[in-house]
């Protein structure tokens with residue numbers, strides 16, 4: 001498998017992912033748990049942010065302490081399921097900027113069609129974290145990353161919850177410079193592009209639609 005891929009193998013994430021996979025999990029619980037998982041995945045995706053030393057004073061004494069250098073961050077959610085992860089990421093980093101990309105998959109061809117694209121300025125100065133719970137065929141993520149690069153993005157990561165080997169291969173081939181961070185690498189896609197075993201349609205699970 002691609003060396004671009006990091007699987008975050010933390011017991012809390014694996015436990016919560018099992019709840020998300022379970023088809024008896026309610027919409028309310030699904031929404032809450034995906035937010036919690038995103039918080040932990042957010043720690044992983046930002047683990048190489050640079051620190052600087054600052055002088056502070058604790059109630060006891062002065063000290064030099066680490067502080068974020070201030071690298072600008074931008075989360076870009078692929079609508080609509082990306083928003084389920086976005087909430088947890090913003091709990092962790094409330095100051096991050098947010099972009100949205102609207103892409104739908106043609107259910108016949110599985111091709112990606114873009115209908116919305118809005119991002120903050122100075123993308124080239126930011127760490128851009130593209131967010132979608134499911135990396136399935138890879139078509140949507142590839143298209144979103146293409147557009148972000150056209151808009152100026154340079155340092156980018158792709159964050160998902162569950163990836164299919166087919167999607168990882170295709171995305172890594174198209175964007176070898178974009179690391180993929182996921183909580184699980186599943187077995188394969190089925191013939192209508194769903195991940196097996198997966199968790200079903202992430203958007204439907206988050207919003208209680210069918």
Ligand code: URA
Nearest residue numbers: 136194195200201202
């Ligand atoms: N999108 C989803 O929501 N689920 C899948 O299994 C594949 C794509």
